[in-house]
Amino acid sequence: MDWPLIRTTLETWVESITGLPAYWRRQPDAGGWGSAWGTTGSPDRGYIILDIIGRRGVGLDSIEYEHDATQAAGSEIRIYQRGQRQFTLAVQVRCFSATDDADSKTYTSLLRDSTSLPTRSEAVFAAADIAFARVMADVSPGIYELDGRDVDISEIQLRFNATAEVEDTATGYVESLTDFELLDTDNPVPPIWEGDIGFS
Amino acid sequence: MARSRVTERDHGAAKVVKAVEGQMSVKVGIMSDKGSAPKKGGTAGAPTGNTVLDVANQHEFGIGVPRRSFVGQFNDENEAELFKWLELVSKQVAESKITKRAGAGQFGSKVANENKDWMSRGPAGWQPLSQAYADKHHGGDRTARLILWGQLRSSITHQVEEA
Numbered sequence: 001m002d003w004p005l006i007r008t009t010l011e012t013w014v015e016s017i018t019g020l021p022a023y024w025r026r027q028p029d030a031g032g033w034g035s036a037w038g039t040t041g042s043p044d045r046g047y048i049i050l051d052i053i054g055r056r057g058v059g060l061d062s063i064e065y066e067h068d069a070t071q072a073a074g075s076e077i078r079i080y081q082r083g084q085r086q087f088t089l090a091v092q093v094r095c096f097s098a099t100d101d102a103d104s105k106t107y108t109s110l111l112r113d114s115t116s117l118p119t120r121s122e123a124v125f126a127a128a129d130i131a132f133a134r135v136m137a138d139v140s141p142g143i144y145e146l147d148g149r150d151v152d153i154s155e156i157q158l159r160f161n162a163t164a165e166v167e168d169t170a171t172g173y174v175e176s177l178t179d180f181e182l183l184d185t186d187n188p189v190p191p192i193w194e195g196d197i198g199f200s
Numbered sequence: 201m202a203r204s205r206v207t208e209r210d211h212g213a214a215k216v217v218k219a220v221e222g223q224m225s226v227k228v229g230i231m232s233d234k235g236s237a238p239k240k241g242g243t244a245g246a247p248t249g250n251t252v253l254d255v256a257n258q259h260e261f262g263i264g265v266p267r268r269s270f271v272g273q274f275n276d277e278n279e280a281e282l283f284k285w286l287e288l289v290s291k292q293v294a295e296s297k298i299t300k301r302a303g304a305g306q307f308g309s310k311v312a313n314e315n316k317d318w319m320s321r322g323p324a325g326w327q328p329l330s331q332a333y334a335d336k337h338h339g340g341d342r343t344a345r346l347i348l349w350g351q352l353r354s355s356i357t358h359q360v361e362e363a
Contacts, residue, residue: 025262025267049262051262051267053267053269053272053273053276054272054273054276054277056277088276090267090272092261092262136272136276137272141257141260141261141263142257144257144258144263144264146263146264153261153263155261157272157276
């Protein structure tokens with residue numbers, strides 16, 4: 001799975017449907033952490049926080065042997081381990097009631113409609129080797145104060161299917177595909193801010 | 201003129217249909233009764249000014265804090281198991297061993313309890329505590345569970361409705 005491509009594809013798709021800027025939750029300059037906008041402040045209009053909230057393998061992985069007669073002797077057989085994967089994309093829309101024309105629910109509805117009119121979206125997803133499966137949740141937790149402003153929040157969670165593939169190394173070792181590649185290893189995690197709201 | 205006769209014998213299908221007809225709906229999560237309660241906080245458990253539902257939403261959706269989805273992520277990661285439990289209960293209902301309502305109640309109770317256990321174990325992918333919060337409540341241990349009073353966890357319940 002090409003996570004950088006998948007991330008870019010999903011981000012571009014969400015932005016093209018809604019017209020709002022989208023940020024990955026752990027992106028250093030994103031407001032996904034609530035107060036992490038730093039000196040730049042959050043966008044004037046609404047924005048979107050993207051997050052992968054679940055990922056898992058489906059069924060059994062398989063080992064496949066492919067023969068390519070055009071390759072040099074000794075290199076004509078390639079070994080691949082392949083398996084089906086699923087992940088869930090959370091698209092959280094945050095709108096400012098004072099400056100936005102539409103409320104957050106309007107934007108999540110646009111995304112839902114887009115998945116049910118799949119011709120365009122399917123092609124976009126297929127280019128990243130993923131396929132939309134179904135809507136897992138579509139909720140509106142309400143209005144919360146963030147960055148000193150009232151923010152109207154809605155979220156839609158979309159399940160995607162993907163295929164993972166690992167090509168054999170020269171030693172014949174086949175890597176386990178039990179765990180997904182971590183999504184955010186390339187990005188430094190911004191300072192964690194808990195506030196003091198407690199948890200449980 | 202030839203005559204024909206059709207005899208319908210019920211081998212139990214009517215009973216099964218009667219047992220399973222109609223739909224039940226099961227909700228699992230923070231319901232309005234417990235969700236509207238004042239949230240305990242601080243070192244003495246005094247009310248924070250927030251309700252349980254306020255705090256639940258902040259963690260579930262990562263509003264102002266790192267996201268720690270304790271209901272959605274549980275369902276997402278355990279979907280296959282949930283369907284297995286549902287299948288077991290449905291079989292018992294179809295065999296008239298329990299009523300639909302009792303089956304739905306058993307399923308809801310099972311899911312709610314498993315959700316609480318899962319939350320207690322500290323799900324994978326959750327961010328460690330901030331140093332400030334860990335210092336204040338867990339002796340500086342950033343890997344400690346985010347459970348202080350157990351109020352949010354114990355507020356996960358189920359509700360059965362006839363659809």
